[in-house]
Amino acid sequence: MRIAVLKFGGTSVANETKRNHAVQRIREALEEGRRVVVVxxxxxxxxxxxxxxxxxxxxxxxxxxxxxxxxxxxMACGEIISSVVMTASLRRAGIEATSLTGWQAGIVTTEQFGEARIQRVEVGRIRQELEQDRVAVIAGFQGASENGEIATLGRGGSDTTAVAVGAALGAEVVDIFTDVKGVYTVDPRLVSDARILTYVSYQEVCQLAQEGAKVIHPRAVEIAMKNHQSVRVRSTELPDKGTLICAPHHAGDDYCCDRLITGIAHMAPITQIKVNTSQWPDPALTGQTVFQALAEAEISVDFINVHPAAVIFTVPDEITAKATRVLEELGLCPEVRQGCAKVAVVGINMTGVPGVMAQIVVALNREKVPILQSADSYTTIWCLIPIKDLTVALNALHRQFCLT
Structure with missing residues (x-):
């Protein structure tokens, strides 16, 4: 049985016109000889x-x-309503379909309400519908625990549902339909020369997603990578194939082995907080004290640099006041810089290649964009910059690495 899993986001099912586009994408998959699961x-x-x-x-x-x-x-009600409305749209178009809640579809989760994890997918009911030539329309973002407690999967949970179901069914492909044509080299709203990537690796798209590129949820990519499940990001309104997410050796001629940088993502607005260690009686314990206090206040920090003279990190702008208050209660006087942006340059081929950071510095210096902080990994280099310079910086880096 050839199976395709098609996931449609909220904007793709928001009204009748958009649902009709979704129905057309489903019909195309059926005409290609596949049994179809919709999330x-x-x-x-x-x-x-x-x-x-x-x-x-x-x-x-x-x-x-x-x-x-x-x-x-x-929260589970929104997806249930959506699944029934989509089923009605398919039936009106002459396509037999059955709507299923997450738990009816066999999605078994933990009881971590609001951020549950999928433990397994029992696909018997889904296969039953497919064998009867019916489209199974599943409410994403949800499942039930072993004790029957309904739990949701957190933001982006419908992506996770689709990939987990696809992996459990051995689907040929999971299509993530959205209001963009695919994964872009950079945010097309800020860089007019942004282009769609034909192929991107699991590692790269996961890094891009974690750094603010809202194309697919990182957790969904992790499940796809673990199960070797190919995923495509596509437009609901167009028949284009979009961007294929898979391992490099599965991409064939679409994989450009000479591509140093794949894409650029950004996250904004964020706040840089700096604590001078000389403010603390024992400078060696400043970082430990700061991060323990923030953790106890349930504040997640990012972009962390620990130096002998200072501890530097970032938080989202909206929790700046809370983070500052926690530090001041410790007797510290943090230096706070709001209105920053974190820019991430991503490429799996940069590992061991000299000069990537040099190119970043050259591009930003040319436009007089100050680098407030930086860090790197095997596949990514991050720079913190003033948010007022974000558009200029993204365009400069896009040109520097010839991503047009």
Whole structure:
């Protein structure tokens, strides 16, 4: 049985016109001789009535401290509604379909409400529908624990659902349909010369996604990589093949082995916080004290540099006040710089290649963009810059590495 899993995000099922585009993509997969599983997100975004954030707003004023278990019961409704509406759209188009909740589709999760992990997918019910020549339309973002507790998978959870289901079924491909044509070399809203990548490796797209490229959830990529599951990011409105995500040796002629840099991602706005270790009685323990206090306050930090003279890190702008308050309660006087952007230059072929950082510095210096902080790994170099220089910096780096 040849199987395709097609996932449609919230903007792809937001209204009848967009759902009709989705139906056309499903029909094309059926005409190619595949049995089709569809995974859907909740319809649209707030303030649209069935979007996840809209549903949450129903209880936020009533009880801001509503337990995560109850929140998950509410949030799961958006995808269930979407699955039934999509099933109705398919039936109207003459395509037999059955809607399934996450737990009816056999998705077994942990009980970590709001951020559950998929433990396994029991695909018997899905296969039953496919064998009856019906499209199985699954509500994404959700599942149930061994104890029958409904749990959601966190933001981007429908991507995770689709890839996990595809891997469990041995699908030929998982298509992630969205409102863009594929994975771009850089944000096309900020760089007019951005182009679509025909192929990108698991490692690269995961890094791009973690650094702010909103194309597919990193957790979904990790599942795909573990199970050798090919994934495509495609446009709902166009029949284009989009971007293939797979291992390099599976890409064939689409893989450019000479490609030093694959893409550039960014995250903004963020705040840089610097703590001078001389402020602490024992400078050697400053970092330990700072990071323990932030962890106890449930503040996640990023872009960490620890030096003998200072501890430097970043947080999202919206939690700057909270982080600053935690540090001041320790008797510290943090230096706070809001309005920053983190730029990530990503490429699996940069490992061991001299001069990549030199090119980054040349490109940014040419445009007089200051580098406030930097770090690197085998596949990525990060630079922190003022957010006011973000568009100029992205364009300069895109040109420097000939990504047009």
């Amino acid at each position: 859907v997100s909740a319809m649209g975004r707030k303030p649209e009535p069935y979007a996840t954030d809209t549903l949450l707003s129903l209880v936020q004023e009533v009880d801001p401290e509503l337990p995560p278990r109850e929140k998950d019961l509410l």
